[in-house]
Amino acid sequence: xxPPFKLRATNQWGERHYFCNLGGHWGPGDTRRxxxxxxxxxxxxxxxxxxxxxxxxLTLTGNTMAEPDKYGDVRGWQIxxxxxxxxx
Numbered sequence: 001x002x003p004p005f006k007l008r009a010t011n012q013w014g015e016r017h018y019f020c021n022l023g024g025h026w027g028p029g030d031t032r033r034x035x036x037x038x039x040x041x042x043x044x045x046x047x048x049x050x051x052x053x054x055x056x057x058l059t060l061t062g063n064t065m066a067e068p069d070k071y072g073d074v075r076g077w078q079i080x081x082x083x084x085x086x087x088x
Contacts, residue, residue: 002082004047005054009038009077010066018045019057019077032062042084051087054079 007019023036039045048054058064058077066076079087 001051001085001087003049005049005051005079005081005087006042006045006047007054007057007077008042008045008080008084010074012075014073016040018042020044020046022057022060026062033060035061048079051079 009017009019011017017038017040019035020037020039021035023034026032026034048057055065063077066074066078068074081087
């Protein structure tokens, strides 16, 4: 694991997007935050110094770490290091 770390989302078509910043709250009285913007470029994603800081963003947004399905495909958010390797 080589810092800095980034959050990467993979959608159902295998496209990857990297977290940039948070937006407002989901709704009145809801503590979850929206993910306002992502980028397709790894180098433009927000950097986190620690894995814990990246996990905190997932918690704030109500997301969890994605796990591979029985075919090895991943859909959802993962934390990757500076070499784009998934952090466990």
